Structures are given as structure tokens and as C-alpha cells.
Amino acid sequence: MGSSGRRAEKNKDNKDKDRVSRLRFYGDKFVLDTVSGSFYRLTPTAGFILKALIDGKDHDQLAEIVENRFGTNRSSATRDVELFLSELRSLEIIENPWH
Amino acid sequence: MGAPVTVAVTGLHRGDNPQPGSAVIRSLRRLVPDLRVVGLSYDPLESGLYSHDIDRVDSAYLLPFPMKGPDTLLERILHIHKREKLQVLIPCLDSELSNFMTIYPELKDRGIAAMLPTRAAFDKRAKENLAKFCERNDVVGPKTFASYDANKLAQYAEEIGYPVYVKGKYYEAWLVHTRVDLVQKYEKIARLWGLPVLVQEALIGDEYDVLGLADDAGEIIGQCAIRKMLRTLNGKGFGGIVVNNPDLMRTANHIIKTLHWNGPFEAEFLKTHGRPHSLFEINPRFPAWVDFPSQIGCNLPVRLLEMLLGKKPTKLERCDAGRMFIRHSVDLVGDIAELAKLSSDGEYLAGPLAPAK
Numbered sequence: 319m320g321s322s323g324r325r326a327e328k329n330k331d332n333k334d335k336d337r338v339s340r341l342r343f344y345g346d347k348f349v350l351d352t353v354s355g356s357f358y359r360l361t362p363t364a365g366f367i368l369k370a371l372i373d374g375k376d377h378d379q380l381a382e383i384v385e386n387r388f389g390t391n392r393s394s395a396t397r398d399v400e401l402f403l404s405e406l407r408s409l410e411i412i413e414n415p416w417h
Numbered sequence: 418m419g420a421p422v423t424v425a426v427t428g429l430h431r432g433d434n435p436q437p438g439s440a441v442i443r444s445l446r447r448l449v450p451d452l453r454v455v456g457l458s459y460d461p462l463e464s465g466l467y468s469h470d471i472d473r474v475d476s477a478y479l480l481p482f483p484m485k486g487p488d489t490l491l492e493r494i495l496h497i498h499k500r501e502k503l504q505v506l507i508p509c510l511d512s513e514l515s516n517f518m519t520i521y522p523e524l525k526d527r528g529i530a531a532m533l534p535t536r537a538a539f540d541k542r543a544k545e546n547l548a549k550f551c552e553r554n555d556v557v558g559p560k561t562f563a564s565y566d567a568n569k570l571a572q573y574a575e576e577i578g579y580p581v582y583v584k585g586k587y588y589e590a591w592l593v594h595t596r597v598d599l600v601q602k603y604e605k606i607a608r609l610w611g612l613p614v615l616v617q618e619a620l621i622g623d624e625y626d627v628l629g630l631a632d633d634a635g636e637i638i639g640q641c642a643i644r645k646m647l648r649t650l651n652g653k654g655f656g657g658i659v660v661n662n663p664d665l666m667r668t669a670n671h672i673i674k675t676l677h678w679n680g681p682f683e684a685e686f687l688k689t690h691g692r693p694h695s696l697f698e699i700n701p702r703f704p705a706w707v708d709f710p711s712q713i714g715c716n717l718p719v720r721l722l723e724m725l726l727g728k729k730p731t732k733l734e735r736c737d738a739g740r741m742f743i744r745h746s747v748d749l750v751g752d753i754a755e756l757a758k759l760s761s762d763g764e765y766l767a768g769p770l771a772p773a774k
Contacts, residue, residue: 340661342739352738354623354688355644355660410690 428509429465435705437509439465443472444711444718461759467749479763487519506531530725532680542699559618585610622689627669635677639733641710661738709742
């Protein structure tokens with residue numbers, strides 16, 4: 319990836335950070351999207367990833383911290399993270415690259 | 418607020434399709450406890466007439482049905498005014514607004530204040546004209562057509578693609594999947610609410626409502642936006658949660674400014690995945706959930722009263738995302754004697770019906 323590609327990727331991560339800042343946690347297992355008014359019960363992994371996103375972790379870092387936190391291997395951590403991000407996109411909580 | 422004020426309010430029935438009047442009274446009395454309320458009703462069984470709580474009425478009068486026209490309404494209101502010395506009128510039903518707008522100059526001359534939209538704004542947001550308004554003003558809205566003929570309406574439905582909603586010009590909406598269903602509902606709605614009947618693209622998603630109050634410059638001076646959490650089969654919101662959605666608020670501001678709206682309103686939107694909020698109705702009055710924001714510091718009926726009386730405005734708090742309401746139905750005790758009095762005489766002057774024992 320060239321420098322412009324990396325910049326675009328970084329911008330997208332920043333936008334996602336802005337978007338997830340609209341989430342309000344009630345403990346570790348319940349979150350409200352203050353923009354859409356939708357609310358969700360969370361699994362421990364989902365809560366952990368969401369909080370990492372709010373803390374500003376980019377997508378590349380997420381798999382690593384999930385691997386470290388839950389002692390899983392990198393490929394399954396990457397898969398879990400991608401599946402979860404895809405769900406967040408479908409809920410319009412993070413940016414959908416196709417829109 | 419000084420000397421007691423007399424306010425007339427309509428729309429007092431809180432059934433499965435609750436009307437806003439009782440919620441408006443409740444909001445008013447939260448900050449103006451000595452208010453005198455005259456309940457204006459179309460049916461002696463409107464539930465709000467039987468309340469002893471803060472949404473009670475101090476006297477009740479039956480009104481002629483809106484189809485009787487403005488002259489009959491004026492005659493009745495002037496009769497009531499002679500006895501009650503009305504100062505403020507807050508109409509709460511879509512179907513009566515047009516008559517009240519017609520007679521308002523006469524009411525104003527006699528010292529009755531109300532905040533009503535202009536005829537032009539009222540007509541532009543009418544259900545049969547809303548699609549045109551959206552198209553002309555860059556507002557996203559569902560495909561909607563109006564017709565005075567069932568066959569023509571069915572042609573429009575084919576154009577949109579089933580399922581579609583068949584809607585009355587004031588109330589009622591049915592989701593239909595076939596032409597046969599559509600014609601049946603057309604006839605039912607036409608009988609009850611008159612023509613035209615509308616057909617509307619069925620958007621499946623979450624419903625968002627913006628309740629607000631606009632001044633005579635079309636500026637929103639207070640508002641609350643919710644996502645409906647619980648909806649009845651008829652789509653009535655029995656639960657809602659405040660959202661903080663800048664896009665939705667920008668859209669609502671644009672709509673109200675463009676209409677030069679004056680007074681209370683409720684803008685209703687549907688949000689489908691990947692598309693912006695789609696405006697499907699603008700109601701020209703407070704909605705039945707208006708007492709929810711009043712309880713969290715955004716009391717728009719009181720602000721309306723203050724504007725009409727030229728009083729210093731009470732501060733309106735911003736509604737915080739996450740505050741929510743759940744509608745709770747209760748049983749009110751009635752007495753057939755009071756019902757008989759209101760049915761026979763068309764008025765009841767001794768406070769709420771069926772005094773508590």
C-alpha cells in the first residue's frame with residue numbers, strides 16, 4: 319500500500335473512531351447507539367473490541383489485541399474481528415466502504 | 418404565571434390510538450398548576466374527560482364534528498367562550514385544524530389566542546401534497562400518490578410495487594399486498610375519512626419522530642427526536658428513546674424553515690438501511706407523547722402558552738439521548754350520571770366527569 323492508500327486507511331479509522339464515539343456503554347454488556355437509538359447486548363469479545371475502537375485502535379491493531387486478550391491464535395482473532403466489523407458496518411455504526 | 422389562565426384543549430381520548438390533548442394538559446399543569454382547562458370533545462366517552470389527575474378538565478363541552486364546517490364550529494366556540502372566557506385554544510386533532518384556521522380571525526378578535534400554521538403551510542404538508550413538497554425541496558420521502566378513484570389508486574400501487582400502504586388523508590393506514598386488499602381498504606378509508614385516499618411505498622425500517630415548536634419565522638425553538646421502540650399494529654408509538662442525530666435534526670430544521678411553519682408539529686420519518694431518513698408525515702399539532710419531553714425539561718406546551726400570553730419563556734433543556742418513555746395504560750373510574758349529562762346537554766361544568774368518591 320502506498321502512502322496515499324495508508325492515509326485513506328488512517329482517515330477511515332479516524333472516521334470510525336468518531337462514529338463509535340456515539341456509543342454509550344452501560345456496564346460491559348449493554349451499549350446504546352445515541353444516534354440511531356438502537357441498543358444491544360454484548361458478548362465479552364464484542365464489548366472488548368468496541369471499547370478498543372473507541373480508544374482509537376485501528377483495524378490492524380484489533381486482531382492483535384484480541385489475540386493477546388483472549389489467548390486465541392491470530393487467524394481466528396482476525397476472522398472474529400472482521401466478522402464483528404462487518405456487523406458494525408451493517409448497523410451503520412462504522413463506515414461502509416461500499417457506500 | 419400570575420392570574421389563572423383558561424385554556425381550551427381538544428383531542429382528549431387516550432385509547433389504543435391516543436390523542437394528544439390529555440398529554441398537553443398534563444404538560445401545562447406541570448408548570449402551571451392553577452390552570453383552568455376547558456375540555457372540548459367530540460364524544461362523551463373520550464377518556465380524558467374522566468381523569469382526576471393533573472390532566473383533568475375543569476369543564477367539558479361537546480363540539481360539532483369537523484364535517485359540519487367552520488360556521489357551526491364558530492357558533493359553538495362563541496357559546497362556550499361566553500361562559501368560560503377562553504384565553505388560549507390548543508387544537509390537538511388533524512381533522513379539526515382546517516376549521517379552526519378558518520375561524521381563527523374571529524376568535525382572535527374576541528381575545529382567544531392560538532398558534533396555528535398558515536393555510537399555505539398546512540396544505541403543503543397535507544398527506545396528499547407531501548410527496549410534491551419533498552420533491553421540490555430536496556427532502557427524501559417515500560413514493561406517494563393520491564387518488565379519488567380506486568382503480569387509479571391500484572394503478573399507482575402497481576407502479577410502486579406491492580406491498581404498499583393505503584392511507585386516509587387524516588388518519589388510518591393499512592399495509593396491503595394485493596389489488597383486492599387495496600380496493601377494500603380504499604372503500605373503508607373513503608367512507609370514514611373522505612377522499613382522496615393515498616397509496617404509499619412501504620418502507621421497512623425504524624421510525625423516527627421529531628416533535629417541535631416553531632415560531633412565526635419558521636425557526637424551531639424547541640424539539641425532541643425519538644426512535645419509536647414499541648409500535649402497535651397500527652404503528653402507534655407506545656415507547657420511544659431520545660436520539661441525538663444531527664442529520665435528522667438538520668432535515669427537520671430544513672423542512673420547518675422551508676414550510677415557514679408556525680406552532681407545534683411532529684415530523685415522522687422512516688429509516689431504512691443505507692438510505693437517509695425518509696419523511697412520511699408531518700402532523701400539524703403536538704403528538705400524544707408530548708408529555709415525555711416535558712418530564713425531562715423540554716416542556717413545549719408551556720412554551721406555547723408563554724408565547725401566546727407574552728410571558729417570559731421558561732428554559733427548554735436539551736433532551737438527552739437515552740432518555741426513554743414507555744406508555745402505561747390505566748383504568749379511570751366513570752359514572753353513568755355524568756356521561757348522561759354530557760350526552761344530553763353537550764356540556765358538563767362541574768369539573769372532571771365522575772367525581773372521585
